[in-house]
Amino acid sequence: MRVPPSVALAAGWLALTLLAAAFAPLLAMDPYAGGPDALLPPLSPGHWLGTDDLGRDIFAETLFGTRVSLTVGVTTALAGAVIGVAVGATAGWLGGVADAALMRLTELFQTLPRFVLALVVIALFGPGLVKVIFVIAALAWPQTARVVRASVATLRAAPFVDAARVGGMPGAALVLLEILPNVAGPVVVLAALDVATAILLEAGLGFFGLGDPNLVSWGAMLNEAQQYLRGAWWMAVFPGCAIAVTVLAFNRLGDALNAASGAR
Amino acid sequence: MRAASIGLFVLRRLAHAIPLLLCVIVLNYALIASTPGDPVTALVGDFPAPADYKAQIRREYGLDRPVPVQVARYLGRVLQGDLGYSFANRQTVLSLIAGRLAATLALTGTALGVSALLGVGLGVLCARRPGGALDRTVTGLATASYALPEFWVGQMLILVFAIWLGWLPSQGAHAIRGAPAGWAGIADGLRHLLLPALALSLRYLALIARITRGAMLQVLSADFILAARARGAGERAVLLGHALRNAAAPVITVIGFNLGFILAGSALIETVFGWPGIGRLLFESISSRDYPTMMGIMLIVSASVVLANLATDILHRMLDPRIG
Numbered sequence: 001m002r003v004p005p006s007v008a009l010a011a012g013w014l015a016l017t018l019l020a021a022a023f024a025p026l027l028a029m030d031p032y033a034g035g036p037d038a039l040l041p042p043l044s045p046g047h048w049l050g051t052d053d054l055g056r057d058i059f060a061e062t063l064f065g066t067r068v069s070l071t072v073g074v075t076t077a078l079a080g081a082v083i084g085v086a087v088g089a090t091a092g093w094l095g096g097v098a099d100a101a102l103m104r105l106t107e108l109f110q111t112l113p114r115f116v117l118a119l120v121v122i123a124l125f126g127p128g129l130v131k132v133i134f135v136i137a138a139l140a141w142p143q144t145a146r147v148v149r150a151s152v153a154t155l156r157a158a159p160f161v162d163a164a165r166v167g168g169m170p171g172a173a174l175v176l177l178e179i180l181p182n183v184a185g186p187v188v189v190l191a192a193l194d195v196a197t198a199i200l201l202e203a204g205l206g207f208f209g210l211g212d213p214n215l216v217s218w219g220a221m222l223n224e225a226q227q228y229l230r231g232a233w234w235m236a237v238f239p240g241c242a243i244a245v246t247v248l249a250f251n252r253l254g255d256a257l258n259a260a261s262g263a264r
Numbered sequence: 265m266r267a268a269s270i271g272l273f274v275l276r277r278l279a280h281a282i283p284l285l286l287c288v289i290v291l292n293y294a295l296i297a298s299t300p301g302d303p304v305t306a307l308v309g310d311f312p313a314p315a316d317y318k319a320q321i322r323r324e325y326g327l328d329r330p331v332p333v334q335v336a337r338y339l340g341r342v343l344q345g346d347l348g349y350s351f352a353n354r355q356t357v358l359s360l361i362a363g364r365l366a367a368t369l370a371l372t373g374t375a376l377g378v379s380a381l382l383g384v385g386l387g388v389l390c391a392r393r394p395g396g397a398l399d400r401t402v403t404g405l406a407t408a409s410y411a412l413p414e415f416w417v418g419q420m421l422i423l424v425f426a427i428w429l430g431w432l433p434s435q436g437a438h439a440i441r442g443a444p445a446g447w448a449g450i451a452d453g454l455r456h457l458l459l460p461a462l463a464l465s466l467r468y469l470a471l472i473a474r475i476t477r478g479a480m481l482q483v484l485s486a487d488f489i490l491a492a493r494a495r496g497a498g499e500r501a502v503l504l505g506h507a508l509r510n511a512a513a514p515v516i517t518v519i520g521f522n523l524g525f526i527l528a529g530s531a532l533i534e535t536v537f538g539w540p541g542i543g544r545l546l547f548e549s550i551s552s553r554d555y556p557t558m559m560g561i562m563l564i565v566s567a568s569v570v571l572a573n574l575a576t577d578i579l580h581r582m583l584d585p586r587i588g
Contacts, residue, residue: 108287111573113565115528116546120562123550124299124306196411203413204532208547222416226536229434233423240416248411 007256010249017246021066028060031216039232050234052224058234061216062242068217069246072133072202073195079137080198081191084144085180091145092152093175103149110142115204122210129212132205136198144190151183185261192254196247203243218243273581281574286339288566292559293338299555303327309351310553317351347560352552357560361542367437368541372530374461379468380519386469387476387515388503394481402477406470415532418463422536425459432459435538460537464529468522475518479511486510513584520576524569 020027035055042050042058049058091102118135125131152175155161164178205211206219207226218239225235296306307321322328326337341348347357390399426434433439437456444452483489484507492506531543538544542561549557 104283108284108291111284111524111566111569112288112291113524113528113569115525116531116562116565119531119546119550120295120558123553123558124295124555126300200413204415207413207415207532208535208550210550222413222419226419229419229422230427233427236416236419236423240413240419243413243416244408244411247413248408251407251411 004256006252010252010256013245013249014253017066017070017249020063021070024060024063024067028063029057031056031060031064039228041232042234049238050232052221052235053228053232058221058238061221062218062238064216065218065221065239065242066246068129068206068212068215069199069202069243071129072136073199073250075133076136076140076198077191077194079133080140080194081144081187083137084141084190085148085183085187087141088145088148088150089152089175089180092149093156093171093179095153095156099149099153102145106142106145109139112139114139115201118201118205119208119210122205127210127213129215132202132210132212136201140194140198144187144194147186147190148180148183151186152179155179155182185257189254189258189261192250192257196250196254199243199247199250270582274578277574277577281570285567285570288570289339289342289563290335292342292563292566293335295562296338296555296559297331297334306555306559307348309555309557311351313351342563347563348556350549350554350557352549352554353557357557360545360557361560361564364540364542364545367539368527368530368534368543370437370457371460371464371534371539371541372526374457375464375530376468376519376526378461379465379472380515382465383469383472384476384508384515386473388480388508390473390477391480391484391507392499392503394477399477402470402473406474409466409470412466413532414463414467414529415536417466418460418533418536421459421463432456434459437540460533460539463536464526464533467529468519468526471522472515472518476511476515479514480507483507483510513580516583517576517580520572520579523572524565527565527568 024031033056035051037044037047037051038053038055040047040051040055042048044050047057047059049062051057052061087102087106091099091106118132118139121135122131156179161174161178164174169178202211202217203219203222206217206221207223209220209223211217211220221239222236225232225239228235297303299306304318304322304327307325308318324337325341326333345358347361349355350357350360353360386398386402390396390402393399422434425432433456437453438449439452439456480503484502489502489506492502497506527543530541531546533539534541534543535547542564546558546561548554549561
């Protein structure tokens with residue numbers, strides 16, 4: 001199979017960010033260590049992306065920022081996929097009242113303005129990486145649930161499922177072993193796109209000052225950059241580019257997976 | 265018959281939307297009630313408020329009573345339009361939000377209008393020559409715009425147009441010394457509106473262009489288009505008179521169902537541009553731990569989304585009677 005160049009680029013960038021997140025301490029100086037050299041422009045000796053208002057190295061901060069973005073993006077997408085599959089499979093398999101109730105719940109969660117709700121929850125319960133992950137995961141599952149429910153409801157009566165049922169397979173095994181493998185494609189696609197959405201959402205929270213106060217994140221960097229736009233453009237440009245390219249890469253990957261699963 | 269069936273449809277959608285609205289209010293209360301520490305803090309805000317005021321709130325909301333009573337009281341208050349009192353601003357939350365409403369409506373309305381007009385226009389042009397230069401450019405821009413955080417786009421627009429070029433103001437809704445009178449005032453307002461509206465509309469412009477293009481392409485392959493062309497209808501008449509009218513339903517749906525995202529986006533954009541709307545108020549209320557205002561905005565935004573979805577459903581049905 002031929003891989004389009006844009007997909008190869010996206011995969012390459014994601015591999016790079018993964019390496020950056022894993023080996024950040026070896027590749028850059030301490031992102032938390034300020035110094036006397038505040039607001040140095042890019043290409044300054046020792047700070048090739050410049051420094052922020054507290055003299056912290058922008059390159060180090062951007063590099064360490066991959067950790068928060070990838071952690072939040074990947075864990076929330078996984079959790080969202082698990083919740084979505086569980087809710088969707090239950091609703092599609094049981095049908096009837098359970099189906100109606102679960103789908104109303106899904107609809108409620110789909111209606112809620114996710115960003116505002118996440119802001120409110122973090123503001124009430126206090127910031128922290130784990131809370132951010134919980135909130136975003138709790139809001140990430142509805143689309144997956146709908147897709148899975150639709151497939152399970154259709155496949156429930158498919159001949160191969162009937163065959164397995166006649167063969168004496170119990171209900172739970174039917175869902176897990178016979179039906180769910182067929183919906184893996186769309187679930188993976190949605191998960192890849194959910195990583196992108198979660199990274200944007202986390203950046204927005206960070207920009208509102210509700211990220212984890214003990215960790216560098218791209219959103220928090222942009223929050224700080226807001227007051228220095230006039231004097232220090234580099235504080236805003238580099239973390240923003242990091243978000244945009246990473247989100248673009250996950251979106252591209254999702255689209256490519258979608259095209260690949262559709263072609264089969 | 266047709267009018268009756270539309271009436272029935274509206275009733276059915278209402279029967280769907282009203283419970284959803286009640287769920288939203290109950291969820292709001294669930295958040296208040298489950299705040300760590302004393303829930304009265306979530307109703308008063310994190311201030312050294314007088315003890316007897318706190319006691320009064322505790323009594324009024326029935327915090328010393330069983331949970332169902334609390335929920336019922338909260339629901340009753342909200343349904344009467346009482347969103348609480350912002351101790352920080354010495355004002356009811358409702359009047360606080362009402363005072364900021366015009367600015368947010370101006371911003372989101374402009375952004376939506378611009379993205380709808382330009383988006384539909386671009387979508388139609390793209391559908392005329394799929395795979396052409398314009399189509400490829402718009403597709404590329406759309407892909408990029410989905411990946412850009414709106415607030416960062418706002419910051420970059422400020423950098424380029426306000427700081428480097430000095431063409432447009434970067435903060436607020438009018439000149440710092442107060443808005444000038446007459447036409448100069450309107451011009452001043454528009455100059456302040458331009459950058460935030462642009463930052464907010466980019467993503468929806470791209471989305472609407474993509475949806476319009478898709479819907480147009482689908483309609484253009486239909487038999488009745490071939491028939492219209494065979495009758496000698498001009499390209500303009502086919503595109504605008506026949507195809508666009510039938511492609512309108514999905515486009516309107518996309519606009520309606522994205523209202524929540526636009527309101528959320530405006531919270532970020534208003535913060536970047538110091539725009540004195542509800543989004544900026546949300547940011548202020550979070551920073552100053554003015555929880556009643558924060559929860560009031562959450563309610564208003566969620567309710568607007570439910571109502572916008574309802575209106576979209578009804579409009580969609582009127583445009584396309586095949587929907588049951």
